[in-house]
Amino acid sequence: MEQETITLQRLQAALKASDGHIDQEAQCGNNHTLDVTLQSHIPVLTFRYVHTTIPMTLIEAEIHHLWYIVIKAAKYWDAANPKQDTLVRYLLSARARGTLTRLLVTADASGHEANGGDRQEVITCSDGGMFWSDLPLLGQDLMEEWNQRFYTADYNGENSLRSNLAAFVGRLVSVGIWKGPAACALSLFRETLETPRPLVSTADAKDSGKDTIIPIKSLLLALKQMLCHSEGVIVDLSNKSIEIAASSLSPDVSGLGELAAQSGLTSPGYNPDRWCFWIKRLKELTKCEYSDVVDSAECCLDVMRSAAESIYGPLADGMPDQK
Numbered sequence: 001m002e003q004e005t006i007t008l009q010r011l012q013a014a015l016k017a018s019d020g021h022i023d024q025e026a027q028c029g030n031n032h033t034l035d036v037t038l039q040s041h042i043p044v045l046t047f048r049y050v051h052t053t054i055p056m057t058l059i060e061a062e063i064h065h066l067w068y069i070v071i072k073a074a075k076y077w078d079a080a081n082p083k084q085d086t087l088v089r090y091l092l093s094a095r096a097r098g099t100l101t102r103l104l105v106t107a108d109a110s111g112h113e114a115n116g117g118d119r120q121e122v123i124t125c126s127d128g129g130m131f132w133s134d135l136p137l138l139g140q141d142l143m144e145e146w147n148q149r150f151y152t153a154d155y156n157g158e159n160s161l162r163s164n165l166a167a168f169v170g171r172l173v174s175v176g177i178w179k180g181p182a183a184c185a186l187s188l189f190r191e192t193l194e195t196p197r198p199l200v201s202t203a204d205a206k207d208s209g210k211d212t213i214i215p216i217k218s219l220l221l222a223l224k225q226m227l228c229h230s231e232g233v234i235v236d237l238s239n240k241s242i243e244i245a246a247s248s249l250s251p252d253v254s255g256l257g258e259l260a261a262q263s264g265l266t267s268p269g270y271n272p273d274r275w276c277f278w279i280k281r282l283k284e285l286t287k288c289e290y291s292d293v294v295d296s297a298e299c300c301l302d303v304m305r306s307a308a309e310s311i312y313g314p315l316a317d318g319m320p321d322q323k
Contacts, residue, residue, distance in 0.1 A: 008061060012061055019065070022072055099122055099132075134179070142181065142184060150162065166223065178237075188222060192219040195257045197216055198213060198216065199215060220300065228303055239272060239311050244270070275315060283297075
């Protein structure tokens with residue numbers, strides 16, 4: 001066990017150094033080639049899981065590194081860049097490999113680990129996910145990025161990082177990769193439409209004082225991209241009150257925002273009543289004085305209305321403003 005710990009520390013140091021190269025490549029923006037990096041890593045990691053007895057702690061460190069590449073790649077490609085679709089395709093291809101098994105490790109007469117011969121076993125990762133069928137640890141790492149950095153100034157600036165990653169999350173939701181992405185999407189609705197915050201930054205409002213809260217204007221841009229790339233799946237989650245894994249959520253993500261609670265809503269998660277509240281809030285935003293906010297809110301409404309036209313269930317009778 002002591003040797004495993006030392007090996008893990010060395011691997012983590014090497015991966016941290018690799019992260020620096022990943023960061024540097026990402027700075028090339030739409031021209032970066034992290035999709036090629038991801039494509040080459042998947043078969044290598046598959047081989048190490050299936051054909052070796054490398055401890056799972058080391059395998060998981062490499063999986064985390066893989067998702068670091070994915071998240072970094074998505075952040076630095078524009079929302080409309082087709083390479084984002086390529087990224088999703090690689091993830092679907094990995095998931096299509098199914099639940100893989102690995103060599104069974106046993107103990108010999110002296111107590112040392114030994115290869116179990118041809119015997120195979122399925123080893124779950126620390127998040128309960130199976131390799132590759134569950135894309136283990138992806139939801140965990142995506143939620144960590146979302147909770148710790150997505151709503152901070154780290155995502156501000158000219159690169160539209162927030163909108164880019166939101167578009168990627170929308171794409172993941174659209175193809176049924178929900179563990180993590182569905183929670184991120186819910187979080188974005190909550191922070192944009194259920195949480196009191198200024199419409200624009202203090203700079204936009206020509207107000208003195210330092211802007212410390214991400215304004216609705218910035219989050220609406222991200223929400224718009226997420227909705228546009230989710231292919232209407234988010235309305236289906238709400239229409240069917242689909243539950244998302246509670247283990248991947250913090251109360252700040254799953255719970256109702258202040259404005260939603262004040263309106264009388266009581267159920268967290270995805271549900272028809274909450275969807276209707278989001279529609280109502282977007283309608284209110286279309287009447288504000290800032291044209292950028294109005295345009296984004298109207299775009300979100302258009303996408304949500306269009307998506308609701310092709311479903312059956314509680315939201316199939318039309319949006320609140322159409323009744």
